[in-house]
Amino acid sequence: ADMLRLQHDSHRRLNILTGEWVLVSPHRTSRxxxxxxxxxxxxxxxxxDPGCYLCPGNMRANGERNPTYEDVFAxxxxxxxxxxxxxxxxxxxxxxxxARGEPGVCRVICFxxxxxxxxxxxxxxxxxxVVDLWRAEFARLDADPLVGAVQIFENRGAMMGASNPxxxxxxxxxxxxxxxxxxxxxxxxxxxxxxGGCLLCDYLSLELEQDARIVCANDGFVALVPFWATWPFxxxxxxxxxxxxxxxxxxxxxxxxANILKRVTACYDNLFSTPFPYSMGFHQRPSDGGAHPHWHFxxxxxxxxxxxxxxxxxxxGFELLGSxxxxxTPESAAERLRxxxxx
Amino acid sequence: ADMLRLQHDSHRRLNILTGEWVLVSPHRTSRxxxxxxxxxxxxxxxxxDPGCYLCPGNMRANGERNPTYEDVFAxxxxxxxxxxxxxxxxxxxxxxxxARGEPGVCRVICFxxxxxxxxxxxxxxxxxxVVDLWRAEFARLDADPLVGAVQIFENRGAMMGASNPxxxxxxxxxxxxxxxxxxxxxxxxxxxxxxGGCLLCDYLSLELEQDARIVCANDGFVALVPFWATWPFxxxxxxxxxxxxxxxxxxxxxxxxANILKRVTACYDNLFSTPFPYSMGFHQRPSDGGAHPHWHFxxxxxxxxxxxxxxxxxxxGFELLGSxxxxxTPESAAERLRxxxxx
Ligand SMILES: O=P(O)(O)O[C@H]1O[C@H](CO)[C@@H](O)[C@H](O)[C@H]1O
Ligand SMILES: O=P(O)(O)O[C@H]1O[C@H](CO)[C@@H](O)[C@H](O)[C@H]1O
Numbered sequence: 001a002d003m004l005r006l007q008h009d010s011h012r013r014l015n016i017l018t019g020e021w022v023l024v025s026p027h028r029t030s031r032x033x034x035x036x037x038x039x040x041x042x043x044x045x046x047x048x049d050p051g052c053y054l055c056p057g058n059m060r061a062n063g064e065r066n067p068t069y070e071d072v073f074a075x076x077x078x079x080x081x082x083x084x085x086x087x088x089x090x091x092x093x094x095x096x097x098x099a100r101g102e103p104g105v106c107r108v109i110c111f112x113x114x115x116x117x118x119x120x121x122x123x124x125x126x127x128x129x130v131v132d133l134w135r136a137e138f139a140r141l142d143a144d145p146l147v148g149a150v151q152i153f154e155n156r157g158a159m160m161g162a163s164n165p166x167x168x169x170x171x172x173x174x175x176x177x178x179x180x181x182x183x184x185x186x187x188x189x190x191x192x193x194x195x196g197g198c199l200l201c202d203y204l205s206l207e208l209e210q211d212a213r214i215v216c217a218n219d220g221f222v223a224l225v226p227f228w229a230t231w232p233f234x235x236x237x238x239x240x241x242x243x244x245x246x247x248x249x250x251x252x253x254x255x256x257x258a259n260i261l262k263r264v265t266a267c268y269d270n271l272f273s274t275p276f277p278y279s280m281g282f283h284q285r286p287s288d289g290g291a292h293p294h295w296h297f298x299x300x301x302x303x304x305x306x307x308x309x310x311x312x313x314x315x316x317g318f319e320l321l322g323s324x325x326x327x328x329t330p331e332s333a334a335e336r337l338r339x340x341x342x343x
Numbered sequence: 344a345d346m347l348r349l350q351h352d353s354h355r356r357l358n359i360l361t362g363e364w365v366l367v368s369p370h371r372t373s374r375x376x377x378x379x380x381x382x383x384x385x386x387x388x389x390x391x392d393p394g395c396y397l398c399p400g401n402m403r404a405n406g407e408r409n410p411t412y413e414d415v416f417a418x419x420x421x422x423x424x425x426x427x428x429x430x431x432x433x434x435x436x437x438x439x440x441x442a443r444g445e446p447g448v449c450r451v452i453c454f455x456x457x458x459x460x461x462x463x464x465x466x467x468x469x470x471x472x473v474v475d476l477w478r479a480e481f482a483r484l485d486a487d488p489l490v491g492a493v494q495i496f497e498n499r500g501a502m503m504g505a506s507n508p509x510x511x512x513x514x515x516x517x518x519x520x521x522x523x524x525x526x527x528x529x530x531x532x533x534x535x536x537x538x539g540g541c542l543l544c545d546y547l548s549l550e551l552e553q554d555a556r557i558v559c560a561n562d563g564f565v566a567l568v569p570f571w572a573t574w575p576f577x578x579x580x581x582x583x584x585x586x587x588x589x590x591x592x593x594x595x596x597x598x599x600x601a602n603i604l605k606r607v608t609a610c611y612d613n614l615f616s617t618p619f620p621y622s623m624g625f626h627q628r629p630s631d632g633g634a635h636p637h638w639h640f641x642x643x644x645x646x647x648x649x650x651x652x653x654x655x656x657x658x659x660g661f662e663l664l665g666s667x668x669x670x671x672t673p674e675s676a677a678e679r680l681r682x683x684x685x686x
Pocket of ligand 1: 315
C-alpha cells in the first residue's frame with residue numbers, strides 16, 4: 001500500500017512550535033530490552049527531613065535559616081547558574097569564537113513545607129498557591145530591566161537530575177532569550193503574520209475536534225499529547241483562552257491550571273504505579289517589554305519512562321546527532337494516559 | 344570589572360555549526376552533589392558470550408546465525424527503526440498536523456569478534472578495519488536513491504542506552520536530512536557563501552593557533568573540545584585536510600582517524616578510571632547527489648560523565664526548555680583530558 005498509515009509506517013512529524021521533526025517508528029514497539037534498567041524509586045520520604053536544605057527552619061548552604069513557612073516559599077538559589085552582576089560584554093573572534101556575558105537571576109520555589117509530597121498528592125487549593133507564587137515571581141522578574149526571559153521549571157525524580165526530593169521548582173531568568181523559547185517565538189510570530197491568528201489557538205481547536213490525543217481537560221485548560229511529542233509520554237498543557245503570559249491569569253485561570261497539573265501528575269504516577277520522574281516547565285512571551293500578541297502560554301511535561309518504572313527512553317546516538325526518535329505513537333500514548341487518569 | 348572573563352563569569356557561547364547557544368556558569372563548579380549517582384560499570388565481560396546476538400556464530404532475533412567473522416561484520420538491524428518499504432506520502436492538515444513517510448535503512452556494525460573489547464582497547468590496525476567498513480557502507484548507502492543522509496554512531500555503555508556491551512555501532516540511513524545535520528549544512532553553506540571558505544577549516548586553524556582546547560592530534564586528524572561544547576567532556580574530531588565525506592578518504596586518512604579514535608577513547612577511560620560511556624558519531628555531506636564543497640567531515644563525542652565514574656551531567660529542565668548549560672569551561676575540560684592522555 002502507498003498510503004501512509006501513522007500507526008504502522010515509519011514517518012516523521014513536524015513540531016509546529018520549533019520547526020523541528022521527530023522520527024516515529026510504530027512497528028518497533030515490540031523490540032525486547034536488554035539494556036540498562038533504572039533503580040527502584042527512593043523509599044518513601046519523611047514529612048520533615050532535618051538534613052534537607054528546603055525544609056522549614058533548616059539551614060541552607062549560605063548559612064541562612066529557612067523561615068518556618070506554612071505553604072510556599074521562594075528564595076534566590078545559593079548555587080545560581082546566573083548572577084545579576086555578570087558583565088554583558090561580547091567577545092567575537094572573526095565569527096568563529098563568539099561569547100556574550102549572560103547576567104540573570106536563579107530562584108527556588110518550595111511547593112510545600114512537607115518534604116514527602118509531590119504535585120500529584122497535593123490538594124488543588126495548595127497547588128493554586130504555587131501557581132499564584134509563579135505569577136508573583138514572574139511579575140517581579142518581568143519588570144526587571146536585566147531580565148529578557150523567564151523559565152519556570154521542575155526537575156522531578158533522581159532520574160531527571162533532581163538533587164532533592166522536597167517538592168520544589170526553579171526559575172532561571174536570563175538576559176537573553178534561550179534558543180528553545182526563541183524557536184517558539186519565531187514560529188508563533190510567523191504564523192500570526194501569515195495567517196492572522198494564533199498558532200496554538202488553531203492547533204488546540206483542531207485537537208479538541210479530532211479528540212485523538214487529549215488526556216484531560218477542564219473549563220480553563222487542556223492537557224494533550226502533542227502530535228509531535230518526542231518523549232514517550234510527553235504532554236502539553238494549554239489554556240483554552242488566548243493567554244500570553246502569567247500576568248494575564250485570573251484567579252479562575254490559576255485554579256484551572258492547578259486542577260490540570262494535579263490530574264496530569266496523578267495520571268503519570270498511576271501509569272506505571274511509580275512516582276513518575278519528569279522535567280516540566282512553562283513557556284510564555286519573552287520579558288523584553290513587547291506585547292507579543294502571537295504568544296500562547298503553555299506548559300511542557302518531558303517524562304523519560306517508556307515501558308515501566310525501570311525502563312526508560314534514551315535520547316542518545318541518533319537523537320543527539322540526527323533527530324529525536326520514538327516508537328510508541330502519540331495517539332497510543334494518549335490512550336494509555338487516559339486509562340491511567342484518576343477517577 | 345566590566346570585562347567578560349570566560350573562566351569566571353556566566354556567559355553564553357555560540358555553536359557556529361548549529362547557530363545555537365550554550366550557557367556556561369564557570370563559578371558554579373564547586374556546587375555539592377546530593378542527587379542520583381550511577382551504578383558501577385558492568386563487571387568485565389567474557390571474550391565470548393553465548394547469549395550475545397552479536398558474537399560470532401550466535402543466533403540473532405530473526406533466526407539467522409552470525410558468521411564466525413574474524414574482524415568486522417555488518418548486517419541489517421533486526422529491529423530497524425527505518426524500513427526501505429515505508430511509503431513516502433505526506434499528510435498535512437492545515438500546516439498544524441504535518442507528517443511525512445520516512446523510508447530508510449538501519450545497519451549494525453560489529454567492531455570485533457571479541458565481546459569484551461572497546462575502541463580504546465583495540466589495536467589501531469583493527470580500528471582501521473572498522474573505518475574501512477564505514478567507508479564501504481557509506482559508499483553503498485550513498486549510492487542508494489532512497490537514501491538522503493547517512494548517520495554512523497555508537498552508543499557506548501549502559502548509561503548511554505547501549506543494550507549490548509559487544510563493541511558495535513549503528514548506521515541509520517534516512518530519506519530526508521535529519522535536523523542536526525540540516526543545521527550544520529545551513530551554517531557551513533552560509534559561511535562558504537559569505538566568506539568564500541570552509542567554516543571548519545578556518546575554525547581549526549584558529550584552534551591550532553590558540554592551542555587552548557586541543558586534546559591530541561596526528562598528521563591527519565585533530566581532537567579538540569569545541570569552544571561551544573555542551574557535554575562536560577565533549578570533543579570533536581576533525582581532519583586537517585578539507586574532506587567532505589568518507590568517500591574522499593585515503594588509506595592514510597583511515598589510519599590517522601583510527602589512531603585518533605583510539606587515543607580519544609583511551610584518554611576518556613583514563614579520566615575517571617572507568618570505561619567511559621558516550622554517544623559518538625560522524626557528520627558529513629548529505630547523500631542527495633550534490634557536491635556540497637562547504638561540508639567538512641567531522642566526528643562528535645558526547646559523553647555524560649561530569650565529575651567521576653558515578654556523577655553525570657543531567658540535561659533536564661533548563662536544558663530541555665531553554666538551552667544547554669555547563670559549569671566546567673571547555674578550556675579546563677581540554678586541560679583535564681590532555682592530562683589523561685595515555686603516554
Ligand atoms: O538500537 P538500540 O541500540 O537498541 O537503541 C539505542 O539507540 C537508539 C538510537 O540512538 C535509540 O533510539 C534508543 O533509544 C537507544 O536505546
Ligand atoms: O540546580 P539543580 O536542581 O541542582 O540541577 C539540575 O537542574 C539544572 C537545570 O535544569 C541542570 O543544569 C542540572 O544538570 C540538574 O542536575
